[in-house]
Amino acid sequence: KTKLVMLNSPSNPTGAVYTLDELKALGEVLLKHPHVLVATDDMYEHVNLTGDKFYNILNATPALKDRCIVLNGVSKAYSMTGWRIGYAAGPSYIIKAMGILQSQSTSNPTSISQVAAQTAIEGPQDCITPMLDAFKERHAYVVDRFNTIRGLSCLKAGGAFYAFPDARKAISNLHETGKIAEASDMALAEYLLEKFDVAVVPGSAFGAEGYFRISFATSMDNLINALDRIEKALS
Ligand SMILES: Cc1ncc(COP(=O)(O)O)c(C=O)c1O
CATH class of the missing domain: 3.90.1150.10 (Aspartate Aminotransferase, domain 1)
Incomplete structure (x- = not known):
């Protein structure tokens, strides 16, 4: 019955972070259920309190690539919450469907936000x-x-x-x-x-x-x- 497994690490609300071994163990289970999509919400990737390297499920189990959606955004790493920019990578049929849905619901984020987000991502990261x-x-x-x-x-x-x-x-x-x-x-x-x-x-x-x-x-x-x-x- 499960259609999608959503992972969020570092986590809102607990702040918990999956280790690479834990992600590998989850990946092994997911490999046994090929109809299940996987979404990894990496929003807190850069809000790292331990200094340990960041991993998501695809780093642990690259074989999930064809059914994994990676989600991220600029809200947390660059304190740009109000700018409303998130981004996703995944299989093209899913990204295309997301685009259709988004364009009919919120239309699009402003071009100003898009340029600001690009500058944040491509610029120096020492902030x-x-x-x-x-x-x-x-x-x-x-x-x-x-x-x-x-x-x-x-x-x-x-x-x-x-x-x-x-x-x-x-x-x-x-x-x-x-x-x-x-x-x-x-x-x-x-x-x-x-x-x-x-x-x-x-x-x-x-x-x-x-x-x-x-x-x-x-x-x-x-x-x-x-x-x-x-x-x-x-x-
Ligand atoms: C786990 C997680 N994912 C995604 C978001 C989305 O952030 P935004 O809507 O500001 O892009 C948040 C914000 O609180 C979050 O905690």
């Missing part, structure tokens, strides 16, 4: 380094702080700019003390937003009940403020 240095500093701060807050535990990310703490204990603490009516990540997110002015995305939005996501694509001052408020909310 990425200071951005990564800032992300690494914020990542360390956020993960360390989450691991000191009551009821939270947080793994380190390998890439992207998200922290995805396990909040199951915090949720049950808040529920037991009557601060949230329902023991869910949605109730936790509402509580943080309504009472402490912090916006987080509940894990259930990604199929992971009991977790929440924060983005550290914001200033250290904002993060310190947000973490102080979350700490207060959960203490």
Whole structure:
């Protein structure tokens, strides 16, 4: 029944990164199911927090090339989110169909955005380094702080700019003390937003009940403020 397998590494929301061996193991399974298409969303390719080399499923299993679609864009690596430029490579019949669909739905991205994206991709890449240095500093701060807050535990990310703490204990603490009516990540997110002015995305939005996501694509001052408020909310 499966038509397409979608891979996203580094991941939104967890920041997890597949190793080459893990991708090879996935590739072996996919080779046994030739009717399945594979899409690899490499959007966070350059938002690499460990310095390890980037791999996608095609690097691991080149034999999937005829049924693999590689997706990427300029939003993250060059902070060009509003410019609306993504790009894809894949079998020509799929790319052609994507073009037809796109031209009838959003017509096309502006020519200004296209030239800006080309300049970003073809120009010097050293602008990425200071951005990564800032992300690494914020990542360390956020993960360390989450691991000191009551009821939270947080793994380190390998890439992207998200922290995805396990909040199951915090949720049950808040529920037991009557601060949230329902023991869910949605109730936790509402509580943080309504009472402490912090916006987080509940894990259930990604199929992971009991977790929440924060983005550290914001200033250290904002993060310190947000973490102080979350700490207060959960203490
Ligand atoms: C995993 C992933 N893929 C793709 C995108 C798309 O980015 P954009 O629509 O800005 O090109 C995002 C943005 O959040 C993302 O997290």
